[in-house]
Amino acid sequence: MQYSTEGMMPFGPVHPSLKEPEYFKLYLEGEKIVHVEPRIGYVHRGIERAAQERTWVKNIYMFERICGICSFHHSLTYTEGVEALAPFEIPKRAKYLRELVGELERIHSHLLWLGLLGHWAGFDTLFMWIWKDREHILDLEEAISGNRVNKSYTTLGGVRNDLPDGLADRIRAEMAYVEKRAEYYKSLVQSEETLVVRTKGRGRINQEIARKLCPVGPLLRCTGIARDIRAEDPYAAYDEVPPLVQTSNKGDIASLLTLRLNEITDSCRMVKETLEKMPSGPYRVNFPRSVPAGEASYHVEAPRGELFYFVKSAGGSVPERVKVRTSTLANILTATEMLKGHTLADVPVVLTGMDPCFGCMDRISVVDVDKSREWTVGGEALRRYGIEYYRRK
Amino acid sequence: MTKEPRRKVASAMGEMFRTIVEHPVTAQYPFGKSVLPPRFRGKLDVDPVKCTGCSVCEIVCPAGVITMVPVGKKTIGSRQVDIKRPLFDLYTCISCGQCVDDCKFGALTITHDFELAVFKKKSLVMEKALKLGQ
Amino acid sequence: MDLLQVVELLVFPGLTFFVWLAFFFEWLERKTAARMQGRRGPVVTGPFGLLQPVADFFKLASKEEIVPAESDTFVFRWGPALYFAAPAIGIAFIPVMGYQSVLSNPIDLLFMLFVLTFSTLMATLLGYASAGRYSTIAIGRLVVQYTSYEVPLLIAMVTPAILAGSLSIEGVVSAQGSGWYILPGFVAFVVFIVAALAELEKPPFDIPEASTEIVGGWMTEFSGNALAYIKLTKNLSYVFLSALAVSLFLGGPSGPVLFSDANVQAVIYVCYFLVKLFAVGFLLFSIKTALARVRIDQAARLFWTVLTPLSLVQLAVVVLLK
Numbered sequence: 019m020q021y022s023t024e025g026m027m028p029f030g031p032v033h034p035s036l037k038e039p040e041y042f043k044l045y046l047e048g049e050k051i052v053h054v055e056p057r058i059g060y061v062h063r064g065i066e067r068a069a070q071e072r073t074w075v076k077n078i079y080m081f082e083r084i085c086g087i088c089s090f091h092h093s094l095t096y097t098e099g100v101e102a103l104a105p106f107e108i109p110k111r112a113k114y115l116r117e118l119v120g121e122l123e124r125i126h127s128h129l130l131w132l133g134l135l136g137h138w139a140g141f142d143t144l145f146m147w148i149w150k151d152r153e154h155i156l157d158l159e160e161a162i163s164g165n166r167v168n169k170s171y172t173t174l175g176g177v178r179n180d181l182p183d184g185l186a187d188r189i190r191a192e193m194a195y196v197e198k199r200a201e202y203y204k205s206l207v208q209s210e211e212t213l214v215v216r217t218k219g220r221g222r223i224n225q226e227i228a229r230k231l232c233p234v235g236p237l238l239r240c241t242g243i244a245r246d247i248r249a250e251d252p253y254a255a256y257d258e259v260p261p262l263v264q265t266s267n268k269g270d271i272a273s274l275l276t277l278r279l280n281e282i283t284d285s286c287r288m289v290k291e292t293l294e295k296m297p298s299g300p301y302r303v304n305f306p307r308s309v310p311a312g313e314a315s316y317h318v319e320a321p322r323g324e325l326f327y328f329v330k331s332a333g334g335s336v337p338e339r340v341k342v343r344t345s346t347l348a349n350i351l352t353a354t355e356m357l358k359g360h361t362l363a364d365v366p367v368v369l370t371g372m373d374p375c376f377g378c379m380d381r382i383s384v385v386d387v388d389k390s391r392e393w394t395v396g397g398e399a400l401r402r403y404g405i406e407y408y409r410r411k
Numbered sequence: 412m413t414k415e416p417r418r419k420v421a422s423a424m425g426e427m428f429r430t431i432v433e434h435p436v437t438a439q440y441p442f443g444k445s446v447l448p449p450r451f452r453g454k455l456d457v458d459p460v461k462c463t464g465c466s467v468c469e470i471v472c473p474a475g476v477i478t479m480v481p482v483g484k485k486t487i488g489s490r491q492v493d494i495k496r497p498l499f500d501l502y503t504c505i506s507c508g509q510c511v512d513d514c515k516f517g518a519l520t521i522t523h524d525f526e527l528a529v530f531k532k533k534s535l536v537m538e539k540a541l542k543l544g545q
Numbered sequence: 546m547d548l549l550q551v552v553e554l555l556v557f558p559g560l561t562f563f564v565w566l567a568f569f570f571e572w573l574e575r576k577t578a579a580r581m582q583g584r585r586g587p588v589v590t591g592p593f594g595l596l597q598p599v600a601d602f603f604k605l606a607s608k609e610e611i612v613p614a615e616s617d618t619f620v621f622r623w624g625p626a627l628y629f630a631a632p633a634i635g636i637a638f639i640p641v642m643g644y645q646s647v648l649s650n651p652i653d654l655l656f657m658l659f660v661l662t663f664s665t666l667m668a669t670l671l672g673y674a675s676a677g678r679y680s681t682i683a684i685g686r687l688v689v690q691y692t693s694y695e696v697p698l699l700i701a702m703v704t705p706a707i708l709a710g711s712l713s714i715e716g717v718v719s720a721q722g723s724g725w726y727i728l729p730g731f732v733a734f735v736v737f738i739v740a741a742l743a744e745l746e747k748p749p750f751d752i753p754e755a756s757t758e759i760v761g762g763w764m765t766e767f768s769g770n771a772l773a774y775i776k777l778t779k780n781l782s783y784v785f786l787s788a789l790a791v792s793l794f795l796g797g798p799s800g801p802v803l804f805s806d807a808n809v810q811a812v813i814y815v816c817y818f819l820v821k822l823f824a825v826g827f828l829l830f831s832i833k834t835a836l837a838r839v840r841i842d843q844a845a846r847l848f849w850t851v852l853t854p855l856s857l858v859q860l861a862v863v864v865l866l867k
Contacts, residue, residue, distance in 0.1 A: 027678060076473035079507050140748050140838025143423055146582035150436050157448070164452040164521070170507050178512065182450065202426070211420045212749045212837040362682065363752070363840040421835040427581040437585045 029365060031060050038376035042354070042369070050361055054354040058347075061377050069340045074100055074309055075174055077337065084342065085378040086167050087130060090123045091320040092378075096340070097172045098253055099316035099329040103309050112176035113255040114296045118189075119162060119171050120254060120318075121285040121292070125196060126155040127321035128278040128285075131373045132203065135275065138366035139216045144206070151199045154192050161185055176302030186293050193286040200286075204279045207272070217272040221356040221368035224269050233352035234345045235323020236281065237372050240274050242267035247319040259291050271371045308335050320345055322373050344378035447523050452506040454524040455499060457540045461518035464495045468510035468519065476504045482541055499537035501527070550647065558641035558815070560633055567780035570826055571598040574783075577827065578834045598780070602773050610769030613677065620674035625771040628667040629778045632785040635660035639788045640797050641818050642811045644719050652712045657789060658699060661744060664782060665691045668753075671775075672763025683762035686841045687753035690743055693848035694750075698740035700856035704733040704863050705793040714789075718797035725796040729866070732859040734794045736852050738825075741786045742832065743844070745779065749836040750844055787825040788818075795821045 027046050031039035039060040045053040065084060069077050082093035094116055101108055129152040136144030156166040161182060163169040171177055207213055223233075228241045238245055246263040248256045264280040266273035311333035317326040323345030330339040349372040356368050438445055447453075455476075469477040478500070481493035511519045518540075529535055553559055572587065572595055579586030587594025612621055638653045640646040650656060665687065672684035706712050708730060709720035717726075727734050743750040746762075754762035761767075764775055791797060798814035839847070 027682075072473065073471075075471065075509065079473040079505065079509070136837070140751060141836070143427065143578075143582050143834050144837070146584060147426070147430070150583045153436070160451060161448040162450070164448075164450040164508065165506075168505075170509075173512075178508070179450070182448075206422060206426075209419055209422045210837065211422075212839050215839060215843050216837060361840065361842075421832060423835045424831065427831065427835055430583050431577070431580045433583065435580060435585045436583050439585075439588070 027362065029369075038374075040374070040376045040379075042365075044357075044362070044365065046362065051357050051359065051365070054357050056350055056354055058350070058376070058379060061379070066340055066342060069337055071336060073307070073335050074337060077340070078173060079168075079170060081340075081342070082168050082170060085344070085375050087127045087375060088123065088320040088322060088325070088378065089168050090119055090171060091318055091325055092342075093170070093172050094120060094254070095316050095318045095320075095325050095327045096329070097174055098318070099314050099327045100174055100309055100331075100337075101305075102314040102316060103312045103329065103331055104305065105310070106303070108176055109300045109303060110255070110297045111180075111299045112301045114259075114292050115177045115181065115301060116172060117255040117259060118181075118289055118292045118296075119159065119169065119177075121288050122155055122159055122162075123169075124321045125282050125285045125289075126152055126159070127373075128282050129155065131321075131370075132207075132275065132278060135217075135271075135367065135370065136213075138370055139213060141210075141213055144203075144213070148203065151196065154195060158185075158189060158192055161188070173302070173305075175305035176300070178302070180301050189293060190290060193289050197283055197286045200279050200282045204276060207275045207279070214272065216364075216367055217270065217275060219270050219272075220360065220364050221271045221274075221371050222269055223352060223356055227352065227355060231352045231355060232348060233323070233372070234348045235319070235321075235373075236274060236277050237323065237349050237352060239264060240266045240277050241269045247317055247324055251317065253316070253318055255292065259288055259295060261285075261288060271367055274371050308333060309337075322346060322375055322378075323349060325378075342378075344375070346372070346375045346379040349374070350379065447525075451523050451525075452508055452521045454522050454527060455501060455504055455506065455510070455537070456520050456522050457497065457499065457537065458518045458520070459496075459540045459542055461516045462496060462540050463516055463518075464497075465515070466495060466497075467513050467515070468497055471509050471513045473507060473509060474503050474505045476500050477510065480541060496541045498541060501535040501537055502532050553647045554637055559637055559647055562641075563633075563636045563781060563784055564777070566784050566822075567777060568598040568602070569595075570783050570787075571780045573823065573826060574830050574833075577830045581831070581834050602777060605768075605773035605776065606770050608769040610771060611766075613675065613766050615676045616766065617674040617676070620670055621766075622771070624667060624671045624674060625767070625774045625778075628664065628671060629774050629781070631660050631664040631667060632778060632781045635785050636781070636788065638714055639785075639792055640715055640718050641788075641815055643798065643814050644715060646715055649713060649715050651716075653714055654702065654706055654712045654717070657714070658702065660785075661698070662695070664778075665744070668763055671767075672753075675763065675766035677766050679761065679765045680763050683753045683765070687763060689841055689845055690746075690750060690752060693845040694740040694743040694852075697736050697848060697852040697856045698744065700853070700860050701733040701737040701740060702789075702793060704730050704856070704860055707860070707863055707867065714792050714797075718792050718799065721796035722799055725794065727794040730794060730859065730863065732855055733863075734790070736856045736859070737790055737794070738828065738832070739852060740848075741790065742829065743848070745783055745786060745829075747829070747833040749839045751838055752841050752844060783826070783829070784822070787822050787829065790825045791818065791821045795825070797821075 027044045029042040029044050031041045041057040041060065043055040043057065044051050045055075065080060068080060072080060078093050078096060081096045082089040084092050129148050133145040133148035133152065136142065136148065159169060160166045162185065163171040163178070207217075223237075223241055225241045225243060228238055228243055234245075242265055244263045244265045246261060247253075248261045249263050252260065262284050264277055264284060266277045309331045311331050313328070313330045315326065315328045317324050319325075325345055326343040328339070328341040329337060332338040353369055353372040353374070356371065357365060360368055464479065466479045469479045476499055478498045479495040480498045482496050483494040484491050485494050506521060508521050511521055527535065555561060575597070576586040576594070587597035590596045590600045612618055635657055637648040638646050638650070638657065669684045669687055669691075672680040672687065705717050705726045708726055709717040711717060711720065742748075746752075746754045754764065764772065767775055798818035800814070800817040802810060803813050804810045
């Protein structure tokens, strides 16, 4: 269907409301959006190709830098995927510690999104308050691992260091604080009139659209479908400290707000439970330099949804192939569907309702319309194609 | 099912006036000292005495910071081999600490120094390990 | 017009005084918003960061001015000066030192309305002359917002005039010697405050300037000197509207007479005026910090269905009581 390009408003790639560049072509009639065409690939860095030249341990540092917000989950999926290729078990304490830091990261990611939603809706006060509380979580993460964002906490065989002494009490105190604040924010986002009119009824999706377009994470759970990988396919220590899967069935941005706040409260509960149940023992085992040959696919519930890694080893010290499929890639079509029929003023709020992380998202997919074929190219093939193309020109 | 709170305008006012009398949270760096946790990962440091030139740090560094440089020769059996010592290009260092973890001799440490802005890249090249330790 | 009037017009209590007040208002706004959010606000430039708005002004003025190729260059370059002129001339009609303002006219309240209209007209022209995608959307929103808030603002401003029986600001201020109009005209005061937020494009009505949606709104394409003056004009409008609120509803500089010497008393009057000005300013900042941005259709609905009837009801009450 052809849409008039005169009414095309480019949203991005550089825009104050997007943290990372992506290009959305919004076809407008007046202020109403009739069609959205996303164009991705602006943050493509060739990480999958670069992974093939680095050893297994070096890759941990690279994969955690795919995204700054869910960085621990990237390194977690990768290490657990590689450990699935090896024939021995990771110590229990390491799994509990991984769950602890994973849930802390979920809290910080949801708080980040909530604050940013306030900012996109023009409510800078909410943004500042929430990020002020988020600092408590970041300070905890820094105390555990040494860095606030790219924590480099997991390693092949376990975690790099144990919890510092005396931190357990501080963690419990901070969790109590965060729970109290989350309660306050829940009442605020439901009662503040100017925020409610911006989010209630906006970005409506229902189960039918969800089944057709396959979103993941909170975007899926807000339609009422209760899918959570931590509950269905437990990894780390989630079989012993399971989550309470939160759903909502309203399907709009306001319900996403309360859903993520509920997830924060649940994560606080899980952190406290992990601290109580944590077994003693080693937190790390030695892992061989060359990983045995095989293929493993692994998925976790990152704060944004399902994060999927496919790891293939040929028995050497470098991986043969690592494939990453992040949650934002799965959510982007749903987000563009959510936008139809809304006005331009809703775009920041609705588009970012899916909690986009375009840094995670970009993998190139090539569609050859003439031959009606669609495939994903690896970096080497793309590079050769580019050289050939320009040589022929 | 909890009851939804009543919608009202400017419901943030109470919290706002409470916050206005609290101490602000902004840290006044550089006019005030920031408190760093003990595990904070800043600049890398090397102890030249403990370094034996085993090259493990060069192999494991993800960022390619370390280059082993020949600084002398020694005889092992009937062969002459290079004695190598590490040269650190700290402007590439990501402070991940992998070299610290893998150094069996404890020659590497991560310090709390984070004020690493310099005018010349060369200032961040650490050569102190190139002198042969005793 | 003699020399004293010219000095008064340009220096005190005229342009220079109000421009410095505009800088101070911006500082106050940033500081109170920051403290309410748990931050510090400007700290470094000058004591307590007082010189920060001045530093920002000079920084912008020293930057290169980029004129887009498709824009209407004449309006683009000279428009900001006219935009600045609107509140700059309006402030001369506000009584500060006593019951008399520098310039006055029996019907100067209508002139104030003209000044406000002219401000918005210039903003629309400037956005239109920019000829960018974001500016075009912004001026559409600006015009809708303007037509929505103008009627309640007008009625709210006329209510004190009816109470005073005079259409000049001096007359309204003098007539409030027997009691400030905020009490009988409280609803009009509330309507005025809300409409002032819309005129100044502050949350919840900063829709034409929504930085997270349309980058800079109608100000997107401006840079350098023009942007410096546009920002100064926005701050000046802030002061101007607060001063109008003080004159119309809070009795201007009136207050208890403490000294018999007229000159010293004039200083006291200025202090009263400033105190009331900062009170109204603080009220505006608090409301602005507490609210998110609404959409343009929601704003229009709010003005037409809630504020206009409220102001009409207040007007009717006032007329009947007279």
